[in-house]
Amino acid sequence: MKAVLKTGLGIGVEVLDVPYPKLTSTSVIMKTIACGICGADLEVYQGRLSKLAKLPMIMGHEVSGEIVEAGDGVTDFTAGDRVVIQPFTGMCGKCYYCKTGQAWSCPSRRMIGGMAEYVSVPNENLYLIPENMKPEEAPLCEPFAVALHALHAASFNILETAVVLGPGPVGLMTLMALRAAGAGLVVVTGTGKDVSPRLELATKIGADATVNIEEANAVNVVKTLTKGLGVDVVFDTTGSQKAGPQGMQMLKTKGRMIVIGHYPEDMALADPSYKGYSITGNVSYDWDTWERLMPYLERRHVDFEQFITHRLPLDEADKGFQLATSRKSVKVVLLP
Numbered sequence: 001m002k003a004v005l006k007t008g009l010g011i012g013v014e015v016l017d018v019p020y021p022k023l024t025s026t027s028v029i030m031k032t033i034a035c036g037i038c039g040a041d042l043e044v045y046q047g048r049l050s051k052l053a054k055l056p057m058i059m060g061h062e063v064s065g066e067i068v069e070a071g072d073g074v075t076d077f078t079a080g081d082r083v084v085i086q087p088f089t090g091m092c093g094k095c096y097y098c099k100t101g102q103a104w105s106c107p108s109r110r111m112i113g114g115m116a117e118y119v120s121v122p123n124e125n126l127y128l129i130p131e132n133m134k135p136e137e138a139p140l141c142e143p144f145a146v147a148l149h150a151l152h153a154a155s156f157n158i159l160e161t162a163v164v165l166g167p168g169p170v171g172l173m174t175l176m177a178l179r180a181a182g183a184g185l186v187v188v189t190g191t192g193k194d195v196s197p198r199l200e201l202a203t204k205i206g207a208d209a210t211v212n213i214e215e216a217n218a219v220n221v222v223k224t225l226t227k228g229l230g231v232d233v234v235f236d237t238t239g240s241q242k243a244g245p246q247g248m249q250m251l252k253t254k255g256r257m258i259v260i261g262h263y264p265e266d267m268a269l270a271d272p273s274y275k276g277y278s279i280t281g282n283v284s285y286d287w288d289t290w291e292r293l294m295p296y297l298e299r300r301h302v303d304f305e306q307f308i309t310h311r312l313p314l315d316e317a318d319k320g321f322q323l324a325t326s327r328k329s330v331k332v333v334l335l336p
C-alpha cells in the first residue's frame with residue numbers, strides 16, 4: 001500500500017510502497033478517508049524532528065477513515081464504522097509518568113502515522129464520526145482539540161480578552177473556541193503572507209481585529225484596543241522567536257501566556273517577574289479533551305469545512321506540504 005514517509009534528515013517526504021499494517025486483537029484496520037497536514041508535520045517535512053520522531057516514519061496524525069477489519073477483542077467498533085482518531089499511543093504503563101496518572105507525558109508515547117492507505121489503530125484511540133460531520137472534515141477534530149486544551153490551560157473566563165498570535169489552523173480554531181467561550185475581545189496577528197486567506201478567515205470567524213505585523217505594530221494596536229491595559233491571555237501558535245517576546249508585551253499585569261507553537265530549543269524568554277505574568281506550555285490535549293469534545297460535536301455542528309482550502313491525492317503529498325508552508329492554504333487534506 002501507498003504511504004507518505006519521512007526517511008531521512010533534510011527537506012521533503014516520499015510516497016513509498018509499505019507493508020499492509022498488522023491487525024491485533026485490540027486494534028482495527030482503517031481505510032484512510034482523509035489526513036490533514038498539520039504544523040507539526042511541516043516541522044518534520046522541513047527536517048526539524050521532535051524527540052518523538054523515529055525514522056523512517058509515516059507522516060500525519062489528523063486522520064479519519066472507515067474500519068475494514070476489527071480484532072477479536074474489539075467490541076465497540078465494527079467494519080463499516082467511520083471513525084476519527086486520537087493519534088497518541090504507545091504509553092508504556094511502567095514509567096514515573098504512567099504510574100502517577102500522567103501518561104500523557106510518557107517518553108515512550110508516539111503518534112500514529114495517518115498518511116497511508118490503511119492504518120492500524122488501537123481500540124481506545126477511535127471515535128465515531130458524528131452524523132452531522134463529513135468524514136473528510138473529521139481530521140480537523142484534532143487541531144480543534146489542541147485549541148480547546150489551550151483554553152483549558154489558560155482557565156479562560158467569559159469576557160476575558162485575548163490575542164492569538166498566528167492565524168494557522170490551530171490559531172483560527174483557538175479563535176473559534178474563544179468566541180464559543182464568550183471572549184470579550186479577540187485580536188489575531190499574522191504576517192503579510194497570512195493576509196489572504198488566513199487573516200480574512202479570522203475576520204469571518206469573528207476576530208474583533210486582525211493585525212498584519214509587517215504593516216502595524218501589533219503591541220501598540222493591542223494596547224490601543226484595551227485602553228493601554230493589554231489582554232488577559234495571549235495564545236502563541238507561531239513557534240516564532242520574535243512573536244513570543246512580543247506576545248508578552250501584549251499582556252496585562254498577571255496575564256497568562258499559553259505557548260502552543262514549538263519554539264526553537266535555544267530560545268531565551270523574557271523575565272516574567274516584573275509583571276507577574278505566567279507562561280504555560282500547552283502539550284497537545286489529553287483524554288479529557290477528547291471525551292468532552294466528541295459528544296459536543298454530536299450535538300453542535302462546528303463548521304470545519306471552511307478551513308479546508310485544498311484537497312489532494314496521497315501522491316501529491318509533497319505539493320500539499322509546499323502549499324501548507326507557503327500559507328496560501330488554511331488546511332490541506334490528503335485524500336488517499
Ligand SMILES: [Zn+2]
Pocket residue numbers: 038039040061062142143
Ligand atoms: Zn495536528
Ligand SMILES: [Zn+2]
Pocket residue numbers: 091092093094095096097098099103106107108
Ligand atoms: Zn510511560
